[in-house]
Amino acid sequence: MGVIVGLLLLATLVTVRVTTAELPTEALSDAAKDFFTLSISVFIESLPFVFLGVVLSVLVQVWVPASVFDRLLPRTPVLRRVAMSLLGVFLPVCECGNVPLARGLIVRGLTVSESLTFLMAAPILNPVTIITTYQAFGWDHGILAGRIVGGFVVANLIGWMFSRHPRQHELLTPKFEASCQVAHTEHTTRSRVRRSVLAFAEETSTMLPALVVGCAIAGAIQVGVSRDIMLALGSDPVWSVLALMALAFVVSICSNVDAFFVLAFGALFMPGAIVAFLVFGAMIDIKMLALLRTTFTTGTLVRLTAIVALCSLVLGLGVNLIA
Amino acid sequence: MRDRFLTHWRGIALSVVGIVATLWLAVTGQLGLYIHPRYFAFTTIMAGIAVVFVVLAFLLVPVGGEDAEHDAHDHGHDHGADRGPVARAWWFGLSVVLVAATAGALLVLPPATLTTATVDQRVINSSVAGQSLDDTIELAGGDEASFTVKDWAGLLRQGADERTLTGKSPTLVGFVTPDTDDPENVFYVARFVVTCCAVDAQPVGVPVYLPGWRDRFAVDEWVSVTGTFSSNPSIASMQATVLTPREITSTEQPADPYVY
Numbered sequence: 001m002g003v004i005v006g007l008l009l010l011a012t013l014v015t016v017r018v019t020t021a022e023l024p025t026e027a028l029s030d031a032a033k034d035f036f037t038l039s040i041s042v043f044i045e046s047l048p049f050v051f052l053g054v055v056l057s058v059l060v061q062v063w064v065p066a067s068v069f070d071r072l073l074p075r076t077p078v079l080r081r082v083a084m085s086l087l088g089v090f091l092p093v094c095e096c097g098n099v100p101l102a103r104g105l106i107v108r109g110l111t112v113s114e115s116l117t118f119l120m121a122a123p124i125l126n127p128v129t130i131i132t133t134y135q136a137f138g139w140d141h142g143i144l145a146g147r148i149v150g151g152f153v154v155a156n157l158i159g160w161m162f163s164r165h166p167r168q169h170e171l172l173t174p175k176f177e178a179s180c181q182v183a184h185t186e187h188t189t190r191s192r193v194r195r196s197v198l199a200f201a202e203e204t205s206t207m208l209p210a211l212v213v214g215c216a217i218a219g220a221i222q223v224g225v226s227r228d229i230m231l232a233l234g235s236d237p238v239w240s241v242l243a244l245m246a247l248a249f250v251v252s253i254c255s256n257v258d259a260f261f262v263l264a265f266g267a268l269f270m271p272g273a274i275v276a277f278l279v280f281g282a283m284i285d286i287k288m289l290a291l292l293r294t295t296f297t298t299g300t301l302v303r304l305t306a307i308v309a310l311c312s313l314v315l316g317l318g319v320n321l322i323a
Numbered sequence: 324m325r326d327r328f329l330t331h332w333r334g335i336a337l338s339v340v341g342i343v344a345t346l347w348l349a350v351t352g353q354l355g356l357y358i359h360p361r362y363f364a365f366t367t368i369m370a371g372i373a374v375v376f377v378v379l380a381f382l383l384v385p386v387g388g389e390d391a392e393h394d395a396h397d398h399g400h401d402h403g404a405d406r407g408p409v410a411r412a413w414w415f416g417l418s419v420v421l422v423a424a425t426a427g428a429l430l431v432l433p434p435a436t437l438t439t440a441t442v443d444q445r446v447i448n449s450s451v452a453g454q455s456l457d458d459t460i461e462l463a464g465g466d467e468a469s470f471t472v473k474d475w476a477g478l479l480r481q482g483a484d485e486r487t488l489t490g491k492s493p494t495l496v497g498f499v500t501p502d503t504d505d506p507e508n509v510f511y512v513a514r515f516v517v518t519c520c521a522v523d524a525q526p527v528g529v530p531v532y533l534p535g536w537r538d539r540f541a542v543d544e545w546v547s548v549t550g551t552f553s554s555n556p557s558i559a560s561m562q563a564t565v566l567t568p569r570e571i572t573s574t575e576q577p578a579d580p581y582v583y
Contacts, residue, residue: 002380002381002382002383002384002385002386003381003382005381005386006339006377006378006381009336009339010339010343013339013340013343013426013430014343014347016426016430016431017343017344017347017430018347020430020431020432020433021351021433021434022433023431023432023433025432025433025435029440030438030439030440030543031440033435033438033440034437034438034440034441036428036432036435037356037357037435037436037437037521038437038441038521038522039428040357040428040429040521041356041357041358041520041521041522042520042522043341043429044341044344044345044348044354044357044358044366044520045357045358045362045366045519045520045522047341047345047366047369047370048345048362048365048366048368048369048370049369051338051369051370051372051373052369055372055376193379193383194383196376197376197379197380197383197384198331198383198384200334200376200380201330201331201332201334201335201380201384202330202331202334203334204334204335204337204338205329205330205331205332205333205334205335206334207334208333208334208337208338208341209333209334209337209418209421212337212421212424212425213421218522219522222441222444222522223440223441223444251522251523252522253519253520253522253523254519257359257518257519258519260518260519261518261519261523263518
């Protein structure tokens with residue numbers, strides 16, 4: 001039954017795509033066309049990373065025994081979070097893929113603050129990001145060092161602050177928390193393949209609508225907000241940092257490549273602003289917040305964004321003073 | 324049925340839409356309209372892996388909520404007491420709209436490049452996109468024939484003028500976008516430079532002096548311009564050096580419209 005529906009659906013979609021390939025688009029204004037092109041480009045760019053994150057999350061939830069984490073991770077909370085912040089070294093996934101993986105880790109019994117540490121650190125402390133940042137900037141002006149050290153410190157600070165929250169489960173959305181409860185009590189009456197496929201369906205059902213909404217918002221803001229306002233602020237030590245942080249928030253590009261993107265602004269902006277862009281943008285942006293909202297409450301995300309923004313600002317100002 | 328759609332089939336449906344869109348773009352060689360070529364392989368491979376999961380999902384995920392075990396599972400999991408039947412109906416409706424809108428954007432709209440609307444949004448030549456300052460373009464000894472719009476725009480930005488560019492006669496292919504300071508007499512033959520995906524596209528362009536160009540070419544039309552560099556006769560335009568065209572022909576949009 002399902003297979004027939006699936007084949008029909010597939011045939012319909014492919015037919016639609018092939019027949020509409022040359023459709024005239026004069027009816028749409030240029031701005032509307034660009035809104036679609038920009039939103040689609042973020043979606044096509046992020047989708048494989050989300051798939052990778054979902055697949056890894058399924059592996060963690062279904063195929064890795066929970067005891068593995070207890071055996072491998074240190075006992076002391078601080079050291080546990082340090083270990084979590086370095087997990088990205090083995091998982092060079094872009095930040096949008098990290099969200100499903102972090103959900104998988106929470107389901108597997110890691111604390112919320114440990115998962116947050118991972119979420120904040122992994123986009124920066126992973127080999128792909130470090131190599132691309134090095135290719136873009138080399139050792140100039142402490143940008144690479146600022147990004148790596150800053151990312152590590154900020155992520156662990158975030159983890160520590162949220163670990164102080166007395167009721168960790170209140171940081172999560174009720175819906176996600178309920179699914180954790182189920183996962184803890186649910187036992188393996190079904191085969192692992194079947195559970196994997198169900199988990200894939202559940203994760204994509206949560207993540208992909210959020211991704212679509214995030215991409216649409218990112219595209220709309222790109223079309224709506226002119227960029228020269230931000231560029232006018234480049235040479236002031238404070239405003240340059242704030243301007244590039246705002247840009248990072250808006251463009252929502254993956255941490256693996258944002259160094260190449262911001263390189264174009266290297267001549268106009270102070271190095272601290274670049275570091276703030278590279279740290280803040282990797283941790284928080286529009287698309288990321290839409291994805292995180294599937295798991296964390298709005299209050300948690302407001303606090304998270306405020307803390308990361310403040311830390312990035314301080315980091316950027318510090319680099320501007322030193323460099 | 325509705326509940327199953329929200330918890331499982333919504334994601335499968337969006338996955339299928341995304342996979343069909345991605346693979347169709349890859350097969351027809353149009354992925355480059357949206358993302359940088361370095362992601363082509365990764366994007367295609369992940370879409371392939373997702374195909375396996377989606378096929379298994381159509382085999383294994385139940386369509387309705389008839390299975391008692393699943394009902395219990397879903398109940399604790401998604402719609403506890405916090406969501407009544409009305410709210411669930413709303414979520415179901417919204418999700419259907421979302422899936423349909425995504426399918427419309429990804430599968431019905433023909434693939435497109437960015438237009439002049441985005442050039443206006445992001446100042447043209449505002450930075451030598453993708454180039455660090457040490458990475459200056461060497462005219463002497465450089466392979467001029469391989470220079471793109473981006474390279475010539477970079478040279479002009481570095482201060483190359485009529486004198487240093489004597490005898491150069493490039494042929495440039497790009498789309499037409501007006502110079503905002505003198506839109507009647509000067510236009511840019513422009514390209515977008517992409518570092519990751521179209522969302523970070525930076526417009527670069529070489530100014531062309533041709534009074535009355537609007538009678539011959541439309542904005543966003545693709546053209547091939549051959550000419551020589553000279554001081555800009557336009558008073559309003561901020562550009563010091565322009566290309567004086569010897570020949571301009573309209574042309575097809577290249578298969579790879581962006582430069583990297």
